[in-house]
Structure formats: C-alpha cells, structure tokens
Amino acid sequence: MNLDYIIPNEWSIIQEGFVKENVTASESIFSIGNGAMGQRANFEENYSGDTFQGSYIGGIYYPDKTRVGWWKNGYPEYFAKVLNAPNWIGINVNIKGIFLDLNKCKVSNYKRELNMKEGVLTRSFTAELQNGNQVKVNAVRFLSLDFDEIGAIKYDITSINFTGEIEFIPYVDAGIMNEDANYDEFFWEILQIEEEKNEAYILSKTLKTEFHVSTGMKISFALNDDKIILDSEVEKSEKKIAFKYKTEVKQGDTFTIIKYGGYTQSMNHAKEDLISSSKKTLQKVANIGFDDLLLKQKESWKKIWKTADIVIEGDIKAQQAIRFNIFQLNQTYLGEDSRLNIGPKGFTGEKYGGSTYWDTEAYCIPFYMSTKDKNVAKNLLLYRYNQLDKAIENAEKLGFKNGAALYPMVTMNGEECHNEWEITFEEIHRNGAMIYAIYNYVNYTGDNSYIPEFGMEVMIAVSRFWQQRATYSEPKEKYVILGVTGPNEYENNVNNNFYTNYLAKWCMEYTLENLNLLKEKYKDDFDRIIDKTKLNQLELDQWKTIAEKMHFPYSEKYNVYLQQDGFLDKELILVKELPKSERPINQKWSWDRILRSVNIKQADVLQGIYFFENRFKIDEITDHFNFYEPFTVHESSLSPCVHSILAAKIEKIDKAYEMYLRTARLDLDDYNSEVHEGLHITSMAGTWLSIVQGFGGMRNFDGVLSFAPQIPKEWKSYSFKINFRGTTLKVHKSHDGSKFTNESETPIEIMVHGKKVVVSSNECVAL
Numbered sequence: 001m002n003l004d005y006i007i008p009n010e011w012s013i014i015q016e017g018f019v020k021e022n023v024t025a026s027e028s029i030f031s032i033g034n035g036a037m038g039q040r041a042n043f044e045e046n047y048s049g050d051t052f053q054g055s056y057i058g059g060i061y062y063p064d065k066t067r068v069g070w071w072k073n074g075y076p077e078y079f080a081k082v083l084n085a086p087n088w089i090g091i092n093v094n095i096k097g098i099f100l101d102l103n104k105c106k107v108s109n110y111k112r113e114l115n116m117k118e119g120v121l122t123r124s125f126t127a128e129l130q131n132g133n134q135v136k137v138n139a140v141r142f143l144s145l146d147f148d149e150i151g152a153i154k155y156d157i158t159s160i161n162f163t164g165e166i167e168f169i170p171y172v173d174a175g176i177m178n179e180d181a182n183y184d185e186f187f188w189e190i191l192q193i194e195e196e197k198n199e200a201y202i203l204s205k206t207l208k209t210e211f212h213v214s215t216g217m218k219i220s221f222a223l224n225d226d227k228i229i230l231d232s233e234v235e236k237s238e239k240k241i242a243f244k245y246k247t248e249v250k251q252g253d254t255f256t257i258i259k260y261g262g263y264t265q266s267m268n269h270a271k272e273d274l275i276s277s278s279k280k281t282l283q284k285v286a287n288i289g290f291d292d293l294l295l296k297q298k299e300s301w302k303k304i305w306k307t308a309d310i311v312i313e314g315d316i317k318a319q320q321a322i323r324f325n326i327f328q329l330n331q332t333y334l335g336e337d338s339r340l341n342i343g344p345k346g347f348t349g350e351k352y353g354g355s356t357y358w359d360t361e362a363y364c365i366p367f368y369m370s371t372k373d374k375n376v377a378k379n380l381l382l383y384r385y386n387q388l389d390k391a392i393e394n395a396e397k398l399g400f401k402n403g404a405a406l407y408p409m410v411t412m413n414g415e416e417c418h419n420e421w422e423i424t425f426e427e428i429h430r431n432g433a434m435i436y437a438i439y440n441y442v443n444y445t446g447d448n449s450y451i452p453e454f455g456m457e458v459m460i461a462v463s464r465f466w467q468q469r470a471t472y473s474e475p476k477e478k479y480v481i482l483g484v485t486g487p488n489e490y491e492n493n494v495n496n497n498f499y500t501n502y503l504a505k506w507c508m509e510y511t512l513e514n515l516n517l518l519k520e521k522y523k524d525d526f527d528r529i530i531d532k533t534k535l536n537q538l539e540l541d542q543w544k545t546i547a548e549k550m551h552f553p554y555s556e557k558y559n560v561y562l563q564q565d566g567f568l569d570k571e572l573i574l575v576k577e578l579p580k581s582e583r584p585i586n587q588k589w590s591w592d593r594i595l596r597s598v599n600i601k602q603a604d605v606l607q608g609i610y611f612f613e614n615r616f617k618i619d620e621i622t623d624h625f626n627f628y629e630p631f632t633v634h635e636s637s638l639s640p641c642v643h644s645i646l647a648a649k650i651e652k653i654d655k656a657y658e659m660y661l662r663t664a665r666l667d668l669d670d671y672n673s674e675v676h677e678g679l680h681i682t683s684m685a686g687t688w689l690s691i692v693q694g695f696g697g698m699r700n701f702d703g704v705l706s707f708a709p710q711i712p713k714e715w716k717s718y719s720f721k722i723n724f725r726g727t728t729l730k731v732h733k734s735h736d737g738s739k740f741t742n743e744s745e746t747p748i749e750i751m752v753h754g755k756k757v758v759v760s761s762n763e764c765v766a767l
C-alpha cells in the first residue's frame with residue numbers, strides 16, 4: 001500500500017479523511033511514546049473494524065516458549081518478547097443507546113495530526129450514528145516527557161443535532177493479548193483491582209518474569225468548559241474496570257472528559273507501593289492540569305529539537321520525513337535508563353520480538369551521541385556491559401570456553417532470543433558491532449576512561465570468542481571463519497564472510513592496542529581486569545597471529561573483496577535485470593532461490609567499508625560500491641542509509657539522494673507494505689546518518705571531526721547540529737556554500753574538505 005494520504009507538512013504528520021483500510025497503518029505512523037512507554041495510535045472509543053491494539057512499557061517482557069519446526073541444540077528455550085500492556089486510553093461513548101464506533105457510523109471531516117514539534121496527537125471528526133444523531137469529536141493525547149509514567153487525554157464531544165443522554169465509559173483493560181504469542185497465551189496475571197471516585201487501578205504481573213505493573217486512570221469532566229461532577233456506576237470484570245457516567249446534553253453543548261493514565265512498574269518502584277505511587281503521580285498531574293501539562297510537554301520537545309532538528313529547505317516531503325525519523329527515535333529512547341534499549345519497532349509493534357539488536361550499536365549510537373549528552377550513548381554501551389555475563393553464558397551454551405562472549409542476535413535481558421540456527425548461531429558479526437560501538441563512542445566523545453572502566457572486559461570476552469571461532473586452514477595457511485551469516489541474511493552458512501572476518505581481525509587488534517594503553521596509563525584498571533579475566537600472554541599472542549593471518553577472499557578481476565568464498569561462482573544477475581513483478585524477492589521467490597542468488601539483502605562488504613572507511617582509498621571505496629550496489633535489493637530497512645552515505649562519499653550525489661528517499665520515507669510511504677506491523681525505528685537513525693554523514697560528510701576518525709558537505713539538487717539548503725565534546729556546532733549547506741556556526745563558548749577545530757578550519761565561540765564561518 002502506498003500511504004499517499006499522509007499530507008506533506010514541515011512539522012506534522014497529517015491525515016485527512018477516514019478510510020477503514022488505513023486504520024492499522026495509521027495506528028503505526030501516528031504512534032506516540034516518551035522513552036519509558038509508548039502506544040500505537042489506537043482510538044479512544046471502541047473500534048470494531050481491523051485494528052492492532054498496542055501499548056508497551058520499556059523493559060517489560062515475557063519469555064515465550066520457543067516454537068520451531070525442528071529443534072536444534074543450542075536454541076534458546078524462550079524468546080523474550082516485548083509485551084503488550086494494559087490499555088488505559090479507552091473511553092467508550094454511547095449516544096442514546098448506540099455506541100460510537102467509526103466502523104459502523106458515517107464519518108466526515110476526519111483529521112488526525114501528529115504534531116512532532118510539540119509531541120501531541122490530535123484527532124477530530126464528525127460522526128453520524130445509526131440513529132441519526134450527530135456528534136463532533138476532538139481528542140488530544142500525549143505521553144508526558146516530564147512525568148514519564150503518565151499520559152493525558154482530552155476528549156471533547158459536541159452534540160450537533162440532538163438533545164439527550166450521552167454515556168461515557170472510560171476504562172482500564174488489563175486483558176490485552178500480545179499479537180505475537182507463540183502459543184496464544186495470555187502473559188499477565190491480574191492481582192488486584194482498586195477503585196475510588198473517578199480513579200481506578202489494576203495491579204497485574206507478568207507470568208514468569210514477575211514484572212509488576214499498576215495501570216491507573218483518573219478522570220474529570222467539563223461541560224462547555226465548566227468543571228462538573230458526575231456520579232458513576234462501576235463495572236468490574238476479571239481483567240477490566242470501567243466507570244459509567246451519564247449526562248444530558250443539549251444541541252451545541254460540548255462535553256469534555258479528561259483522562260490521565262499510565263503505568264508505575266516494579267523496575268522503578270517497590271511492588272507493594274505500585275498502586276499508591278500510581279495514585280500519587282496521577283494526583284500530581286491532575287493538580288497541574290491538562291493545559292499546563294501540555295505546555296510543559298511543548299517545552300520539553302522544544303529542548304529536544306534544539307539540537308536534534310534538521311532543517312531542509314525546498315523539499316517539504318524530505319523535511320517532514322527527517323523530522324518524523326528524529327521524532328520517533330526520541331519517542332523510543334531518551335537515554336536516561338541503561339536498562340532500556342531501542343527495539344527495531346520501538347513501541348509501535350511486536351515484530352522482531354525483543355528489543356535489542358546490533359542495530360543499536362551499528363546505527364543508533366551515532367545519532368544519540370551527536371544529538372544528546374554523551375551519557376545517553378554511554379548508557380547504551382553500559383546496557384551491553386551489564387549483560388556481559390549472559391553473553392558469556394550464551395557462548396558457553398554453544399561450546400565456547402574461557403570467558404568468550406557471544407552477544408545475542410536479539411535480546412531483552414541479555415539472553416539470546418533468536419531461534420533460527422542460521423542467525424542465532426551464525427550471524428556472529430553482531431559481536432563485532434559491540435566493540436565498534438565502544439571505539440566509536442570513545443573516539444567521538446573523548447571519554448577515554450570508558451575502556452578501562454567498562455569496555456575492556458567486553459573487548460576481551462569478544463576477542464576470546466573470535467579466537468575460538470577462527471580455524472587455521474592448512475591449504476590457505478590463513479585463519480578462516482567458517483559457517484557464518486553476514487549482514488546479508490539472504491545467504492547462510494558461508495565461509496569467510498569479508499565483513500565478519502574484517503571485524504574479527506579488527507576487534508582483536510583493537511583490544512591488543514588498548515591493553516597496551518591500559519598497561520601504561522591505567523595500571524590499576526589493567527591489573528584488576530587481568531586478575532578478573534585471567535587473561536594470559538598465550539591468548540594475546542594467539543590474537544595477534546590470527547589477526548595477522550586472517551583470510552579475506554579477493555577478486556583480482558573486479559578489484560574487490562568478495563563477500564565470501566565462492567561469491568563469483570554465482571550467476572551475476574543485476575537487480576535492474578529482475579522483473580518488477582519478482583520484487584521484493586523475499587515475498588516472490590522461494591527461500592532456496594534467494595539463498596543461491598547473487599542478490600544482497602543489505603550492505604555487507606559495504607557495511608565493513610563504511611565502518612572502516614579511513615582504511616580504504618577512495619578508488620577502492622568506489623570499486624566496491626560499483627560492484628556491490630547493483631546486486632543489492634535493499635530489502636532490509638538498514639540498507640539504503642549505508643549506501644546513501646557511501647554514494648555521497650564517492651560523489652554519486654543522485655544515487656545518494658535516491659537512497660536517502662528510500663530510507664527517509666520508508667514508513668511514511670510504506671515502501672515495503674508492512675507499516676501496519678509497526679515502524680522501522682532503528683533504521684530511522686540511518687536516515688539521520690544519511691544526512692549528517694552522507695550529505696554533510698561528517699566523519700570522526702582518529703578524534704578529528706571533519707565535514708565535506710554536498711547538497712542534492714532537489715534541495716535549497718539543509719542544516720543540522722551536532723554536540724561534539726561540549727561544543728554545539730551547526731552546519732548549514734546551500735548551493736552557495738557551507739556555514740559552520742559554533743554555538744558554544746569554546747572554539748572548535750574541524751576539517752572541511754580536507755582543510756583545517758577553526759570556528760571560534762559563537763562565531764559563524766562561511767566557506
């Protein structure tokens with residue numbers, strides 16, 4: 001489906017007109033979140049048509065028993081799943097005996113707007129019910145950034161043509177099932193339902209993991225803007241509590257219901273205090289009131305946009321798209337809690353199960369590092385540091401020893417949650433991304449103490465894994481890594497995937513280099529780490545030898561590293577030669593055909609070239625890009641951004657722009673006809689990279705911050721800001737040149753197109 005109903009706008013996502021077929025797609029697109037929780041844009045009132053009800057709480061998961069066709073030793077027994085949480089947004093409306101249900105009544109003037117500048121979702125429409133009564137509804141909703149356990153709804157309903165009784169039924173429903181459940185089980189146990197006048201709480205706990213959550217609601221009313229008090233009847237069932245309020249309205253009256261709701265949960269409160277904490281928080285926000293809470297919300301988003309915004313002039317769709325990507329990333333993760341992470345679907349759906357993939361390390365860290373305080377990226381690194389023991393256990397289950405760690409392909413709590421052998425056991429390149437992220441962080445922030453304090457233990461454990469995973473090949477007289485899946489998941493069980501081998505070699509070298517540094521400069525940490533890990537000289541010698549003698553398949557004919565051994569045995573069919581009717585190949589071809597084909601799902605060799613671009617000459621980058629991109633189908637959302645960045649590097653600006661459009665409007669235009677399942681949150685960081693590193697040419701190898709701005713002909717100008725070691729630098733590029741503005745008190749030295757430029761404090765340098 002092409003979502004051409006999304007109206008281009010600089011700061012908002014807007015939909016006008018109600019089309020039932022678009023409901024689930026819009027529920028994803030208009031999702032809201034505040035880093036701690038999030039929800040699909042479900043309607044407040046009941047909707048009997050096709051809908052995907054989804055509310056999610058950061059960090060709360062359920063270990064669903066693995067379901068596979070054929071069990072393989074080493075599979076995790078459970079798959080920790082993002083858990084659909086109780087619904088607190090529900091407000092049913094009954095007008096003279098008929099329930100308001102957009103699936104059953106006539107809807108006109110329908111408009112939804114997700115205001116990204118302010119973090120607010122609004123929906124308005126006129127409905128004519130089956131009994132001819134007409135109402136106008138205006139619903140405003142947001143999840144507070146200031147009080148991240150609550151959200152607020154203001155639901156106005158105006159009688160257009162009748163006088164009579166309206167019944168409002170706000171409720172909390174703790175009986176929501178996961179869309180994604182292996183055995184259709186309900187993952188919650190309801191412990192307690194408590195109510196007072198106009199407020200109610202349901203305490204529930206997750207089975208097995210025993211997360212306790214209190215879901216609360218607190219309600220107040222107004223008639224034509226004057227507060228009123230109504231009596232209610234309580235309707236309670238096993239998993240749900242609802243209040244029924246009745247009121248008489250005259251034609252033209254507007255009745256308003258304000259509903260505060262949200263979750264307090266046991267990761268942040270003692271279990272026995274959950275309901276009382278819920279009460280306190282809801283009372284606090286009710287005292288502030290809806291309007292002031294909304295003002296705070298606007299202020300808080302303003303702070304985020306101050307550094308995170310990217311302005312594109314001359315292309316409104318591109319402008320809308322980049323803001324959508326930045327907005328959704330901030331709705332998903334704000335970086336205050338190192339127990340949370342960024343799921344590929346964030347809080348917008350359940351596909352991909354767990355929350356954390358290598359996407360975080362490979363794609364998201366640079367975004368958070370540049371647009372927020374450095375502690376945000378540090379928290380993402382600490383998440384993995386805190387899960388090191390589980391990564392070691394995970395490797396042990398597969399037969400590795402001596403403290404070798406294999407980080408999971410996907411996880412919630414550190415345990416592996418993936419169960420396809422070709423990925424769980426073979427897509428081991430993810431381990432290298434953990435170390436690359438450490439390198440990236442230290443290099444960018446200059447926080448040199450991270451490695452002695454935390455990073456080195458992870459680096460040693462991962463290097464141990466590579467050492468044990470590599471085999472010495474007598475015929476090649478080289479070390480080889482056999483039976484892997486590279487980032488290109490359209491091939492499995494290959495030998496010597498260039499990207500994997502390159503990362504493995506680099507990890508061991510980088511660990512050795514840093515061990516020497518620690519020995520010199522952080523002796524206490526060095527001694528502590530050696531003592532803790534029992535690292536010995538023999539291991540270090542082995543790492544050195546393996547790194548030196550790592551095998552990389554190469555083609556003299558094409559002057560490129562081969563994706564893996566035997567890559568050129570394939571029939572070299574370019575993507576442009578494939579009939580349109582056969583695309584996307586993952587929906588049209590048998591898996592067997594995909595595996596044998598030369599077509600590549602996402603950047604693989606090019607992912608390596610992107611990470612280590614400073615080690616390749618420009619001609620080499622060009623040769624590799626020209627060779628691999630034409631075989632690539634970009635059927636992972638993570639693919640176009642890397643290609644966009646490299647295309648800009650080799651000055652193929654049109655290609656860079658084409659790839660940029662694919663990543664930026666992937667969800668807004670629903671390129672892959674799957675947006676109803678949720679948004680592609682992690683690839684949104686890739687979109688940001690495509691502008692900052694792609695068009696802006698920002699690089700940070702060896703601690704030097706450099707730029708090489710270019711601009712697509714379709715745009716008039718663009719600008720972005722980055723935080724770099726305490727300095728905020730604004731980069732503006734138009735067809736007339738580039739401007740660099742230092743918005744802080746300390747001067748900054750940068751390289752622009754290879755030349756040194758000093759930008760003094762509060763100064764703008766135009767080039």
Ligand code: BGC
Pocket residue numbers: 344352357358359487489601602636637638682
């Ligand atoms: C990609 C992986 C990625 C995962 C989650 C897959 O389709 O191939 O690289 O980690 O999606 O985004």
